[in-house]
Amino acid sequence: MDSGRVTDFLVEDGRIAATGLDLPAPAGAEAVDATGMLVSPGFVDTHRHTWQAGLRGMGPDISLATYLDLVLGTVGPRYRPEDVYTGTLAGALECLDAGITTLVDWNHIQHTPEHTAAAVDALKVSGIRAVFGYCSHKPELARRVQASMGGRVTMAMAPFGPEIAGEDVALDEWRIARELDLSVTVHMGGHGKESAARGLDFLRRNGFLGPRTSYAHGNHYTDEQLKLIAGSGGAIAVSPVVEMELGIGAPVTARARKAGVPTGLGADTVISGPGDMFSLMRADYAHMRLESDLTARDIFRAATEDGARVAAIDGVGTLETGSHADVVLLRTDLPGVAPVHDPVASVVLAMDTRAVDSVIVGGQFVKRDGRLLAPDVSTLLTTLAESAARVTASA
Structure with missing residues (x-):
């Protein structure tokens, strides 16, 4: 997305096979004209509770404690497998509609195996x-x-311990991750300084401090603790809007990057925040500029290439040859977007979901000419509203 750069992309078997000017099109290939658009890697959401799509906006002014009581104590237990399916499908399509092509779905609604399968x-x-x-x-x-x-769905371990469920449960969870060779995505560092220190010490003592580990939030880590995470190969998933809105803490992006920790962005929950990457980039950029000289390009990387590192998934977040063909076409002919002087600045500071013209995942269109290609979206949204009304009754 360098200013003034015009190029072609050849996609074969779901991956970017070549880039360059005037690439010859193989016989039978479809030519997609993106003249006047910005071609971006698909965004990577590194931390989202996707099933909560039907609870959008229920808690705009609440605390973390109130959120946990609402989700884990009141509304969550009412979810049936069909509610989980509807919420997760609606949440995933919401992501695709906004140009998010890769998602880390932190799924803590697994009451039964049927809920998980849904x-x-x-x-x-x-x-x-x-x-x-x-x-x-x-x-x-x-x-x-x-x-x-x-297909396109892989698995990570999402432990509740050691900071939420305790160390005994955490031992089992982290041993399963090691036994099954799974990456780990865990809520740590967002529950106060003492809890953050205890949690890292638990990982160190038990040999679990290592790579392919994403720490959701991490707000209360000291600079030295961030360096420890960097040295272990870990990463941090920052949810800037929800962290500030729920009072979890200031987003740690600038300090983490200074310590050498890769950072990605995540919506976390649409109960208390937006679900699109443009809002997340702007919120984190504004906060980051208060305390550092990091740039719009740094934030764009967090939403794409660095987000892929946080998600521990290869071949996404870039437009390099060999990468998965996960691509977003962004309109530049909109009021509030035009004219484009710096493409990255336009994405980070000016665009919103209106600009997402087309979205490609694995070489296949999932959104085209401004419309999702999934069937029966309107029926799904009706079902989502009915599900939400049931689970939130008297909540």
């Missing part, structure tokens, strides 16, 4: 590239879920 099925049907964050300390269940992965 979430996985919804991700597969949506067409998004997803890392399914599985919460369980029972190895036989984890192995069964891992065997159900397929």
Whole structure:
């Protein structure tokens, strides 16, 4: 997305096969004219509770404690497998509509194996590239879920411990991740300084401090603790709007990057924040500029290439030859967007979901000419509204 750069992309078998000017089109290939548009890697959401799409905007002014009581204590227990399916499918399509092609779905609505299967099925049907964050300390269940992965959906371990569920549960969770060779996405560092220190010490003592680990939030880590995470190969998923809105803490992006920790962006929950990457980029950029000289390009990388590192998934977040053909075409002919002087600045500071003209995942269109290609979106949204009305009754 360098200013003034015009190029062609050749996509074969779901990957970018070549880039350059005037590439010859193979026989039978479809030519897509993106003249006047910006061609971007698909965005990577590194931390989202996707099933909560039907709870949008329920908690604009609440605290973390109130959020947890609402989700884990009141509304969450009312979810049936069909509610999980509907919410997850709607949430995944919301991502695709906004140009998010890769999603880390931190799924903590797994009341039964049927709830888990419903979430996985919804991700597969949506067409998004997803890392399914599985919460369980029972190895036989984890192995069964891992065997159900397929297509664009892979699995990560999503431990509740050591900071939420405690160290005994955490030992089982992290051992399962190691046994099944899974990456880890975990809520850590967002529950106060003492909890952050205890959690990292637990990982260090038990040999779990290592790569392919994404720490969601991390707001209360000291600079030295961030350097420890950097040295171990870990990464941090920052949810800038929700972290500030729920009072979790100031986003750690600038300090983490200074310490050498890759950072990505995540919506976390649409209960208390927006679900599109443009809003997340702007919020994190504005906060970051208060305390550092990091740039719009740094934030764009967090939403794409660095986000892929946080998600521990290869071949996404870039437009390099060999990468998955996960591509977003962005309109520049809109009021509030035109004219474009700096493409990256336009994406980070000026654009919103109106600009997302087309979205390609694995070489296949999932949105084209401003319209999602998924069937029966209107029916899905009606079902989502009915599900939301049921689970939130008297909440």
